[in-house]
Amino acid sequence: MNKTLIAVLAVLGAIVLTALIAGGSVISTRNRLVTMNEAINAQWSQVENQLQRRNDLIPNLVNTVKGYAGHEKSIFEDIAAARAKMAGAATRQDKMDGSNQMTGALSRLLMVVENYPNLKADRNFSQLMDELAGTENRIAVERMRYNNLVRDYNASLRRFPDNMIASMFNLQPAAYFKVPASAAAVPKVQF
Secondary structure, three states, rough: OOOOHHHHHHHHHHHHHHHHHHHEEEHHHHHHHHHHHHHHHHHHHHHHHHHHHHHHHHHHHHHHHHHHOOHHHHHHHHHHHHHHHHHHHOOHHHHHHHHHHHHHHHHHHHHHOOOOOOHHHHHHHHHHHHHHHHHHHHHHHHHHHHHHHHHHHHHHHHOOOHHHHHHHOOOOOOOOOOHHHHHHHHOOOOO
């Protein structure tokens, strides 16, 4: 073999080896991003699970409070509307909006409860409130876990060279679960 042929084969070998390494890197990065996206979807399922648990508890809580506070009709209507919105939500964003609406309605319900001391002493009501408080804590934890996964995934999509690979495969950032600004307001508790 002559030296020219050996040089050409060496260059071709280097090109093929570089292409294989680059292709392997692209595949590895894409697979990692897909795995991260699936983790987000799995965590969202956990959020939905806790939201459903809350929706299952609400009718019992509402019926208990209705016996004491029958004239607080608008609050019960708001809770029913929020439950309907959650049940009919088609997208993740719709579910987030419905959950935020439910949080606001429950806050108003708890304000009403402050006006009925006998209700607060009722054992069934106390048990329901404990269950609801536990569920709200679970929802908060699952939202936090979801948002942490979204943060990691979105940061990967923005980092070089992952951003180039993400754009090649049209991978889009995930949406955070955001709480409405109204939830930052400090509730008034009167004794």
